[in-house]
Amino acid sequence: MRALLAVLLSLLAPLALAHKPSDSYLALRAEGAQVAGQWDIALRDLDFAVGLDDNGDGNITWGEVKAHRADIAAYALARLRLTSGGADCPASATEHLIDDHSDGAYAVMRFTAACAGEIRTLEINYSLFADLDPQHKGLLRLEHGEGTRTAIFSPERAKQKFKLAEFSVLTQFLDYGREGVWHIWIGFDHILFLLSLLLPAVLARRGARWEAIGKFRPAFWDVFKIVTAFTVAHSITLSLAALSVISLPSRLVESAIAVSVVLAALNNVFPLVHGRRWMVAFAFGLIHGFGFAGVLRDLGLPQGALLLALVGFNLGVEVGQLAIVSAFLPAAYWLRASWFYRRLVFIGGSLAIAVVAGIWLIERAFNMKIITP
Amino acid sequence: MLCAAAHAAPYVPGDDAAVLERLPVRPGDPIARELLRLRADLAADPQNLDVALRLSQRYFELAGAEGDPRYVGYAEAALKPWWSLEDPPLEARVMRAIVNQYSHNFSAAMRDLDVAVRADSKNALAWSWRAAIHMVQADYPAARADCEALRGIENELGVVGCMAYVDSTTGRAANAHRALSEALARVARASADEKVWALTRLAEMSLRQGDTKRAEVHFRAALGLRVRDQFLLAAWADFLLDQNRPSEVVTLLKDWVRSDILLLRLALAEKVMGAAAADEHIQALTARFDSAALRGDKLHQQEEARFNLYLLGQKKKALALALENWKLQREPRDARILLEAALAMNDPAAAKEALAWINRSGHEDPEIRRTAEKLKALAP
Numbered sequence: 001m002r003a004l005l006a007v008l009l010s011l012l013a014p015l016a017l018a019h020k021p022s023d024s025y026l027a028l029r030a031e032g033a034q035v036a037g038q039w040d041i042a043l044r045d046l047d048f049a050v051g052l053d054d055n056g057d058g059n060i061t062w063g064e065v066k067a068h069r070a071d072i073a074a075y076a077l078a079r080l081r082l083t084s085g086g087a088d089c090p091a092s093a094t095e096h097l098i099d100d101h102s103d104g105a106y107a108v109m110r111f112t113a114a115c116a117g118e119i120r121t122l123e124i125n126y127s128l129f130a131d132l133d134p135q136h137k138g139l140l141r142l143e144h145g146e147g148t149r150t151a152i153f154s155p156e157r158a159k160q161k162f163k164l165a166e167f168s169v170l171t172q173f174l175d176y177g178r179e180g181v182w183h184i185w186i187g188f189d190h191i192l193f194l195l196s197l198l199l200p201a202v203l204a205r206r207g208a209r210w211e212a213i214g215k216f217r218p219a220f221w222d223v224f225k226i227v228t229a230f231t232v233a234h235s236i237t238l239s240l241a242a243l244s245v246i247s248l249p250s251r252l253v254e255s256a257i258a259v260s261v262v263l264a265a266l267n268n269v270f271p272l273v274h275g276r277r278w279m280v281a282f283a284f285g286l287i288h289g290f291g292f293a294g295v296l297r298d299l300g301l302p303q304g305a306l307l308l309a310l311v312g313f314n315l316g317v318e319v320g321q322l323a324i325v326s327a328f329l330p331a332a333y334w335l336r337a338s339w340f341y342r343r344l345v346f347i348g349g350s351l352a353i354a355v356v357a358g359i360w361l362i363e364r365a366f367n368m369k370i371i372t373p
Numbered sequence: 374m375l376c377a378a379a380h381a382a383p384y385v386p387g388d389d390a391a392v393l394e395r396l397p398v399r400p401g402d403p404i405a406r407e408l409l410r411l412r413a414d415l416a417a418d419p420q421n422l423d424v425a426l427r428l429s430q431r432y433f434e435l436a437g438a439e440g441d442p443r444y445v446g447y448a449e450a451a452l453k454p455w456w457s458l459e460d461p462p463l464e465a466r467v468m469r470a471i472v473n474q475y476s477h478n479f480s481a482a483m484r485d486l487d488v489a490v491r492a493d494s495k496n497a498l499a500w501s502w503r504a505a506i507h508m509v510q511a512d513y514p515a516a517r518a519d520c521e522a523l524r525g526i527e528n529e530l531g532v533v534g535c536m537a538y539v540d541s542t543t544g545r546a547a548n549a550h551r552a553l554s555e556a557l558a559r560v561a562r563a564s565a566d567e568k569v570w571a572l573t574r575l576a577e578m579s580l581r582q583g584d585t586k587r588a589e590v591h592f593r594a595a596l597g598l599r600v601r602d603q604f605l606l607a608a609w610a611d612f613l614l615d616q617n618r619p620s621e622v623v624t625l626l627k628d629w630v631r632s633d634i635l636l637l638r639l640a641l642a643e644k645v646m647g648a649a650a651a652d653e654h655i656q657a658l659t660a661r662f663d664s665a666a667l668r669g670d671k672l673h674q675q676e677e678a679r680f681n682l683y684l685l686g687q688k689k690k691a692l693a694l695a696l697e698n699w700k701l702q703r704e705p706r707d708a709r710i711l712l713e714a715a716l717a718m719n720d721p722a723a724a725k726e727a728l729a730w731i732n733r734s735g736h737e738d739p740e741i742r743r744t745a746e747k748l749k750a751l752a753p
Binding site: 020021022023038040043044045047048053056057058059060061062063065066097098099101102103104105108129131132133134135136137139150152 | 382384398633657
């Protein structure tokens, strides 16, 4: 008998979506540290989850819904986790209403959630009915300032993060700028590359020997040229990659960056190129730009404000670089004549950089873990 | 506040006794009691495959009877411990395939069914569902082979019904009708569900032979069995619409506004009659299709194409939807809406695949053939 039933059912299948599937409608409005919410959940779904039809007559009345207001709030709010800045924003129901949607009556619960501080990013973890009906979906409408966003939650996409700062052009610009500074600051490979090129700036090559430079001016211009060349080069490739004009595999890019550090550092110990180090900075800067683009890609570029984010990130990188240079140059100039600088920092430091970068190269090229940069 | 639910604002009902919602299954019903018991058993022992399968099966049947996709979700939830397993027990695998095909995940479903019939060549359920999916995909030789495999492992009505379904789609409606009516007469102990199914099929086969009188006799016999069956109601309503008898559709379906597919037929009838309720029902359908779009569903496209073509007059959108639908589903009614939308747009090239399907399958339905001829006449 079962197979006939199967044939029978199978022929119903294309028609079986006669009803709307189970959806809830979640509208959130974030302002300051507060989230105001309205959540429309089908009474039929709530009845299945918490049981509303107390007298068992197959009808759900307003009286029955009212009697279960606390159950509904506890059940639903336990399955909606709002987080901002790593801390929970506890929510509590403020009002219970009813609304008629195209497929029946919905319980409408209004609630507020209080976050610890100004909400910059709102993380939403939605698990309503995930255990009862994996095909249920939550349709989110999130408002912040002038902006509105929509998203769909399902068991496969239960946790989603929304950057509210993106709504404001200025905060968005500053955010990407901050990311740029942060990246150069924690991006040891970029710092070491730059340092390798800057270390000789306070020295001059006389025959086969390095000697301390006489005046600050030439040292400054040397650094200026190197930093500018590096900046121009990586800006070019960062933009091209971020705008998807060129795309290189990240393993190749990361390995090439490690090679650039090794070569720049070894060039100090066994000089091949000197005097025109800005050209080296330019050539390898092109590769480093692809590396920055990878970070930017991971951050996610906002549609509609692509250019803004790009410029912000790039400027952030420059600010970070300038901070490093302005700390380095005076100290190096001051120490340039000492044995400490010429032997230990310059030669010893360059060798150390070359070794570290060599290890990175092996790690990145062969996808293994030796040290954590 | 929400675009999906463009209606009046939320309110507080004035009366505690106000009925807000009617549950499709009353808590006291035998079905509800059985479901309740199975749910309790499964909650006590979630790893109990027998209970999980029974619950899943019950929900799936309910999904068919009520046309409510929620029950498919419940069926899936019951199978949770086995749902993502690489190698689940055979019966769980077959049930997973059934749930997957419902969401039009045909390739995932077919993978599971292939494994199932290889492991157990006498698994009638798996063979039946393979036949059903192959029919949706218009792979008739494969469907025929699946029906063939049912011989000896399934009762006569099942085997004959399966084969007749393939035959009636591929230009052999007369043979199919004869075989199925003989089988129905021979099988004395067929259940009401099975009789409704067979009679609806017989009506469909009669229509494909152009015999509307005999089709109506079959439809009325099926309706007389008083089984709650949306497919029967939809097929009967379509028949009445084709026969230009819209007032009977309105009488038949006025209490079925909850069901999208039946509401569509009701609105079609009301529009033909110029009834006042048509506007309200068209609005309700618009809201439901919008919600489906919002949740990212592509399961409604055949219905949505028909809605756009005949109720909104959006011919271009209708054709786009019918074409999109054809990629996923290739049953006669999918071909019909594609042909009709292409004809409305004077675009025979768009219907190329549906026209090729008629040639390949030899499908006989006179309505479909007439539309196809008009399209061919348009072609340069």
